[in-house]
Amino acid sequence: MATILEAAARILETQGLQALNTNLVAQRAGVSVGSLYQYFPGKDALIVALIQRERSLLLAEAEGALQEPTGRNALRYMIAVAAREQLRRPILARLLDFEEARAPIAKELAPTMAPFVDLMQRIMTRKDIPPQADTDAAIHDLANIMRAMVDAANERGETNSKVLEERVERTVFGYLGVVSRTHRA
Amino acid sequence: MATILEAAARILETQGLQALNTNLVAQRAGVSVGSLYQYFPGKDALIVALIQRERSLLLAEAEGALQEPTGRNALRYMIAVAAREQLRRPILARLLDFEEARAPIAKELAPTMAPFVDLMQRIMTRKDIPPQADTDAAIHDLANIMRAMVDAANERGETNSKVLEERVERTVFGYLGVVSRTHRA
Amino acid sequence: MATILEAAARILETQGLQALNTNLVAQRAGVSVGSLYQYFPGKDALIVALIQRERSLLLAEAEGALQEPTGRNALRYMIAVAAREQLRRPILARLLDFEEARAPIAKELAPTMAPFVDLMQRIMTRKDIPPQADTDAAIHDLANIMRAMVDAANERGETNSKVLEERVERTVFGYLGVVSRTHRA
Amino acid sequence: MATILEAAARILETQGLQALNTNLVAQRAGVSVGSLYQYFPGKDALIVALIQRERSLLLAEAEGALQEPTGRNALRYMIAVAAREQLRRPILARLLDFEEARAPIAKELAPTMAPFVDLMQRIMTRKDIPPQADTDAAIHDLANIMRAMVDAANERGETNSKVLEERVERTVFGYLGVVSRTHRA
DNA sequence: AATGAATGAGTGTTCATTCAT
DNA sequence: AATGAATGAACACTCATTCAT
Numbered sequence: 001m002a003t004i005l006e007a008a009a010r011i012l013e014t015q016g017l018q019a020l021n022t023n024l025v026a027q028r029a030g031v032s033v034g035s036l037y038q039y040f041p042g043k044d045a046l047i048v049a050l051i052q053r054e055r056s057l058l059l060a061e062a063e064g065a066l067q068e069p070t071g072r073n074a075l076r077y078m079i080a081v082a083a084r085e086q087l088r089r090p091i092l093a094r095l096l097d098f099e100e101a102r103a104p105i106a107k108e109l110a111p112t113m114a115p116f117v118d119l120m121q122r123i124m125t126r127k128d129i130p131p132q133a134d135t136d137a138a139i140h141d142l143a144n145i146m147r148a149m150v151d152a153a154n155e156r157g158e159t160n161s162k163v164l165e166e167r168v169e170r171t172v173f174g175y176l177g178v179v180s181r182t183h184r185a
Numbered sequence: 186m187a188t189i190l191e192a193a194a195r196i197l198e199t200q201g202l203q204a205l206n207t208n209l210v211a212q213r214a215g216v217s218v219g220s221l222y223q224y225f226p227g228k229d230a231l232i233v234a235l236i237q238r239e240r241s242l243l244l245a246e247a248e249g250a251l252q253e254p255t256g257r258n259a260l261r262y263m264i265a266v267a268a269r270e271q272l273r274r275p276i277l278a279r280l281l282d283f284e285e286a287r288a289p290i291a292k293e294l295a296p297t298m299a300p301f302v303d304l305m306q307r308i309m310t311r312k313d314i315p316p317q318a319d320t321d322a323a324i325h326d327l328a329n330i331m332r333a334m335v336d337a338a339n340e341r342g343e344t345n346s347k348v349l350e351e352r353v354e355r356t357v358f359g360y361l362g363v364v365s366r367t368h369r370a
Numbered sequence: 371m372a373t374i375l376e377a378a379a380r381i382l383e384t385q386g387l388q389a390l391n392t393n394l395v396a397q398r399a400g401v402s403v404g405s406l407y408q409y410f411p412g413k414d415a416l417i418v419a420l421i422q423r424e425r426s427l428l429l430a431e432a433e434g435a436l437q438e439p440t441g442r443n444a445l446r447y448m449i450a451v452a453a454r455e456q457l458r459r460p461i462l463a464r465l466l467d468f469e470e471a472r473a474p475i476a477k478e479l480a481p482t483m484a485p486f487v488d489l490m491q492r493i494m495t496r497k498d499i500p501p502q503a504d505t506d507a508a509i510h511d512l513a514n515i516m517r518a519m520v521d522a523a524n525e526r527g528e529t530n531s532k533v534l535e536e537r538v539e540r541t542v543f544g545y546l547g548v549v550s551r552t553h554r555a
Numbered sequence: 556m557a558t559i560l561e562a563a564a565r566i567l568e569t570q571g572l573q574a575l576n577t578n579l580v581a582q583r584a585g586v587s588v589g590s591l592y593q594y595f596p597g598k599d600a601l602i603v604a605l606i607q608r609e610r611s612l613l614l615a616e617a618e619g620a621l622q623e624p625t626g627r628n629a630l631r632y633m634i635a636v637a638a639r640e641q642l643r644r645p646i647l648a649r650l651l652d653f654e655e656a657r658a659p660i661a662k663e664l665a666p667t668m669a670p671f672v673d674l675m676q677r678i679m680t681r682k683d684i685p686p687q688a689d690t691d692a693a694i695h696d697l698a699n700i701m702r703a704m705v706d707a708a709n710e711r712g713e714t715n716s717k718v719l720e721e722r723v724e725r726t727v728f729g730y731l732g733v734v735s736r737t738h739r740a
Numbered sequence: 741a742a743t744g745a746a747t748g749a750g751t752g753t754t755c756a757t758t759c760a761t
Numbered sequence: 762a763a764t765g766a767a768t769g770a771a772c773a774c775t776c777a778t779t780c781a782t
Binding site for chain 1: 201202283286288322325326329330332333334336337338341343348352355356357358359360362
Binding site for chain 3: 571572653656692695696699700702703704706707708711713718722725726727728729730732
């Protein structure tokens with residue numbers, strides 16, 4: 001199963017979305033298509049599993065944010081994790097973000113997002129973070145903002161993650177109405 | 186030609202991306218496939234044309250931003266335009282954003298983006314906007330942030346564009362390092 | 371009409387058989403498809419007319435063979451004409467030979483061949499040419515032999531028509547059972 | 556695979572070149588198009604395979620020519636083989652000759668021709684065959700002459716292969732500058 | 741006579757999925 | 762459980778031909 005997922009990941013990285021088909025994945029994984037269908041009920045399930053595999057790494061790392069003393073630091077931690085994670089296998093990450101938006105994939109993925117939302121919820125109710133009118137909306141906004149910015153940086157070929165993180169932080173804190181120390185007009 | 190584009194738009198809105206095929210578009214437009222190919226050299230060209238049709242409305246409206254006295258107001262104007270435009274035909278807009286990311290589409294679309302980048306450039310060099318290290322990168326970041334937020338709002342079914350705009354403004358100003366008057370901690 | 375035929379000829383020469391379609395021919399000729407169909411009832415008719423145009427030049431020149439004193443000289447004359455004619459627009463000639471073999475084309479072309487067969491008949495009954503068991507078969511054989519050799523020379527990029535003619539003569543005389551003076555073992 | 560090739564062969568024989576399409580071949584072979592594409596990467600590959608199937612019989616038989624004591628006899632043997640082979644399935648043979656001339660097919664087929672060229676080379680360097688200025692050119696000329704004559708005989712509906720062979724022999728020996736015993740003027 | 745937009749059957753090819761072994 | 766040959770609906774695209782203007 002891991003072999004199959006990794007084969008799919010590599011195809012995405014080297015040949016792109018349109019080259020991802022079940023026959024090729026099976027061949028590259030060194031198994032038969034039949035076996036692939038024994039593990040995954042369909043192509044979408046394969047993609048979902050791949051997204052979950054990547055997300056689980058992110059979630060595992062993200063949990064460290066809770067150790068941070070302040071909400072701001074926790075957010076900075078989250079941003080750093082997200083940037084690092086996205087830059088680990090940038091092409092793969094961008095393509096999976098892309099696929100994640102497709103309705104049937106998103107539906108399947110919804111439950112997996114719960115722990116992440118939970119984590120964010122706990123961070124955003126810290127005392128130093130201004131209360132948001134709609135916390136849930138805020139969480140989704142933040143996730144999307146971070147994703148959009150990191151993807152865009154990827155696409156432009158940026159490699160300096162520090163500079164990127166700094167920009168994301170400014171944006172996120174701007175969104176939340178936190179006046180960051182760095183940029184005071 | 187307009188009929189064909191509108192047919193494509195309606196298919197996207199009612200049946201989604203995977204239902205968009207040249208034969209169906211032609212049929213829904215009440216023309217033959219051959220006619221479709223007389224107007225558009227291929228499927229991608231059709232999508233590109235559809236994106237351009239939608240974008241042209243946005244660009245036309247966006248130009249009004251230059252009338253605004255300050256950079257901040259110009260940005261607010263732009264955000265309002267983008268939000269309104271995206272909420273006009275939300276499903277269509279989101280799917281086109283999606284398609285726009287596909288390499289062959291993006292390549293074809295690149296020249297069309299120039300006037301928009303130009304416009305943003307002129308806004309971002311206003312005196313009340315802090316100078317950015319890399320203006321071009323900033324423009325793309327902002328475009329992506331705005332798009333991501335509005336798409337996400339769409340997906341969640343938000344309809345109140347005022348609330349959305351306010352959130353986007355905070356984010357954009359945060360990104361640029363502008364301390365907005367509204368939220369001072 | 372001549373313009374249309376010439377346009378077709380040029381397409382064949384520059385883009386090959388598969389690029390020859392009525393719409394392109396019309397466009398290159400600077401007329402509408404409708405006009406093309408006013409002159410030629412269909413695509414095949416266009417090809418037939420083009421073959422006839424080329425053949426008529428050959429026939430006109432070939433008639434000079436009758437002035438030759440001996441049968442051998444008349445044949446040499448014919449061979450020279452065929453080689454020269456085929457090498458005038460070699461690519462076109464080869465492709466038309468190719469098309470000529472297609473059943474519907476050949477059927478249409480049959481009557482046009484009559485004067486040529488007649489001419490050959492008169493040459494082959496000269497006294498210095500050994501009588502053939504089946505004159506008609508011989509004529510067709512000779513035509514095909516000549517065509518095959520000149521086409522092959524073309525394909526190999528031969529440009530020296532003298533050398534080619536000499537080879538063809540040997541072959542033709544060999545076929546007819548004429549012992550040529552040049553090669554006596 | 557053999558079934559598919561035979562289906563293609565029969566379509567060519569009964570309905571001609573223009574009726575040869577992958578869907579029909581699959582249907583006649585009693586398999587799905589998908590299966591056809593599992594064995595042959597494309598339509599051209601199918602045609603190439605069919606030509607090779609037919610040619611392989613010819614080559615196998617042609618090798619017997621090397622047993623002949625003299626070059627002349629070896630050539631006679633070759634001619635007999637070619638004539639017999641072409642007359643086995645005359646329509647098919649003629650259409651395949653036709654297709655063989657198409658650039659993409661010829662390219663694919665080039666390596667297959669090597670053993671045949673080799674064989675001819677060995678025959679043409681026998682002592683009783685006059686040395687040719689360009690052996691390679693001579694081989695191609697002879698192949699084309701033989702093909703053209705046998706195809707033409709086919710087209711005229713000749714069935715007596717002895718008469719045909721005799722005519723081809725005369726031509727080939729004429730080409731090579733061999734004075735055949737049969738026709739001395 | 742000329743135009744050229746419109747037609748639509750036809751073609752090569754792909755690929756998710758199934759199922760007999 | 763594993764295999765992989767087989768399936769066939771689906772799709773992008775072409776082009777000879779027609780016909781209203």
